[in-house]
Amino acid sequence: MATVFGRAALLLVTAASFVTADRVVRFGALSVSNFPAASSAMKIAVEYVNEKQLVPNVTLEYIENTTTPLAFLDMIQHECFQTSQGVVAVMGPILSSQASHNSHTCIPFVQVKAASPVSTGLSLPQIAPEATDPTLGNAQQYPQLVRISWPDSVLSKALIDLLEHFSWDQMSIFVSNDDYGTHGFKEFQDLAGQKGWRIHTIQSFDPTETAADIEVHEQLKAIKDTGTRIIVLHCLASFAAEILREASTMDMTGAGWAWVVSDGVTSYQRDLFKFNDATVTVLDYLQGLVGPMSPSTNGGHSEAFMAKWRSANPVVYPGAGVRDIGPYTARWADAVLALAQALRNLQEDGVTVTPQPLDCGCDGSESRPWVDGSMVLQYLKQVKTDGVTGYIHFDSAGARADAEYNIVNLKSNGWQKVGAWNLPEGLNMNSDGDVKFMGGSTKVDPYVSDLSNRTLRVVTIAADGFVLISDVDKDGNNVTGSDRFQGFCMDLFSWLSTQLGFKYEYYEVDDGHYGIYNSQTGKWTGLVGDVLYGKADIALAPLSITSERQSVGDFTLPYYDNGVTFAMKKTESRTSNTWGFISPFQAELWATILLTALAVGLFQGVANLATKNM
Structure with a gap:
């Protein structure tokens, strides 16, 4: 049966190869047009469940609606339509950001935190095969x-x-400016901060409907300007392909660079490079990527499911009919197997659930939750079963437990496993020789100065102790060029050259001046003038920092301070005695003070007597 709903086709499918069962159970599926392989994996998994009778006496069916990736309003409308058909769960959509928008009803383009999700309002389980947003x-x-x-x-x-x-311990981060990119790397930043690592810059780009339309040149330039050579990229593979193509034109994918990518890049390999069962085509600027990849076929059902996947008609099931399956594509099969196991467990426990048409209430009518929804959700979270990608079971929050990743390195023949990581054991790498970074290098320094391999022209001036200029060395041998210059400034600059990897050549300023502004000519002289007018890259001398000079040039922090101090002779210490208090004045002064006191007393007494006789 096929009808048209909005701008997407409604598909209600029953596996033709399964003998008619006593009961039909349906679930809704929200897929996107540019990722048909996920839809194919889901459909083949439904056939697999029915053929293997994984849920006895039950035929599993799906109602699928397909839209474009950013048509969030359509997704909401499709989900409301599916809930009205009496489904036991909704599966999808593709990504975390889409899952967020899909969790709303009646309010288009609103973030998930701004309104109640459809599944909550209707008490309907929502199975997200690919949602990785930690929030x-x-x-x-x-x-x-x-x-x-x-x-x-x-x-x-x-x-x-x-x-x-x-x-x-130094790196730059480049993420997509969406829920997947920004929320996904908050934990990374926290962990890096705890270790005291330095993140030079965090850049982001706005995703577009077509990956080729993204603009990333300025962000890549900002990363390159920091000097870091380790870039952690967290986005989808289609965007990563464009980012790395642009980076290659900026000389950021050759030897000495390392790009560490998340599983959004490693797990969607068909969006990153071209391959089929016979050949693999990996462009040179992509070779050397390294990062975690989710396993795709480690589960107990992988062999039997992959047999159906490989034999499927790619015209009917786009993306199928090939030898391999992507990790995230395979998780759509895992979602079907998890739902089937929950239904089987309900059946074995004698619990009956009755699917009901549910109204989202978009037209103003009252929405009523599904009375059996909480029971189905409970059994879903308690599922413990083999899948295609691995063993499936969940924690109390509904997240898949026991994470594991393969560590992979992109080479000319595709992704190659070079290690593994899991909880709680952590990382287990093969020998470092197995990893080749960008340009075939086996070791990458996390930080390289922008001055690396540059030759700087340095102007200086003779200054005792700081810069000594001589045509002969201490052994009396004639010297030329930069060898003529010695002193404290030269020793300091030589050390900086070793640390930052640049070369230099010295020359003496022509006019012998440090540099002043000539108001008559309107030009600077000396060291300052040579730097200002481009004759030299740097002036190296004990140069005083003045506000006038700072207005035309940049100074380093002062490495030597000069000042004026008053020096006085230290007084000799004297032994304390009873009459020490008279030592500040000479004897003549004390005599004068005593005579003055007597004279004042005499005159005061005479004056008092005269007053009484009057």
Whole structure:
């Protein structure tokens, strides 16, 4: 049966190969047009469940609606339509940001934290095969959400361990400016801060409907200008391909660079490079990427499911009919298997659930939650079963437990496994020789000065102790060029050259001046003038910092201070005695003071007597 709803086709499918069962159970599926492989994995998994009779006496069916990736309003409308058809759960959509928008009803383009999700209002389980946003782990905000993928907070721990393995403590971060990019790397920043690592810059780009339309040149330039050579990239593979293409034109993908990518890049390999069952085409500027990849076929059902996947008609099931399956694509099959196991457990426990048409209330009518929804959710969270990607079970918040990643390195023949990471064991790498970074290098320094391999022209002036200029060395041999210059300033500059990797050549200023502004000519003289007018890159001398000079040039922090001090002779210490109090004045002065006191007393007495006789 096929009808048209909005701008998407409604598909209601029953696996044709399964013998008619006693009961039909349906779930809703929200897919996007540019990721047909996920839809194919879900459909083949439904056929697999029915053929294997994983839920006895039940035929599993799906109602699928397909939209474009950013058509959030359509997704909301489609979900409301699916709930009206009596489904036991809604599966999808593709990404965390889409899952967030999908969790709303009646309010288009509103973030998930701004309104109540559809699944909460209707008490309907929502299974998200690919949602990795850590904020979705809030069970109070998203009580109906069950996630088949591990959250990016766990991915951050794997990335931290990987960077620590290579002794990298400086880096830049480049993420997509959406829920997936910004929320996903908060844990990474916190962990890096705890270790005292330096993140030189965090850049982001705005995702676009078409990956080729993103603008990233300015962000890449900002990263390059920091001097860091370790870039951690967290976005989807389609955007990563464009970012790395642009980076290659800026000389940021050659030897001496390392790009550490998240599983959003490693797990969508068909968006990153071209391959089929016979050949793999990896462009040179992509070779050397390293990062965690979610396993795709480690589960107990992987062999049987992959047999159906490989034999599927790619015309009917786009993306199928090939040897491999991507990790996130395979999780759509895991989502179906998890739902099937929950239904089987309900059946074995004798619990009957009755799907009901549910009204979202978008037209103003009252919405009523599904009375059996909480029971289905409870059994979903208690699922413990084999899947395609691995063993499936969840924690109390509905997140998949026991995370594991393969550590992979992109080479000319595709992704190659070079290690593994899991909770709680952590990182287990092969020998470092197995990892080749960008340009084929086996070691990358986390920080390289922008002065590296540059030759600076340095102007100086003779100054005792600081700069000594002589045509002969201490052994009496003739010297030329930069060898003529010695002193404290030269020793300091030579050390800086070693630390920052630049070369230099000295010359003496022509006019012998430090530099003043000539108001008559309107020009600067001396050292300041040579730097200001481009004759020299740097002036090296004990140069006084004045406000006038600062207005035309930049100074380093002072490395030598000069000042004026008053010096006085130290007085000799004297032995204290009873008459020491008279020592400040000479004897003549004391005699004068005594005579003055007597004279004043005499005159005062005479004056008093005269007053009485009057």
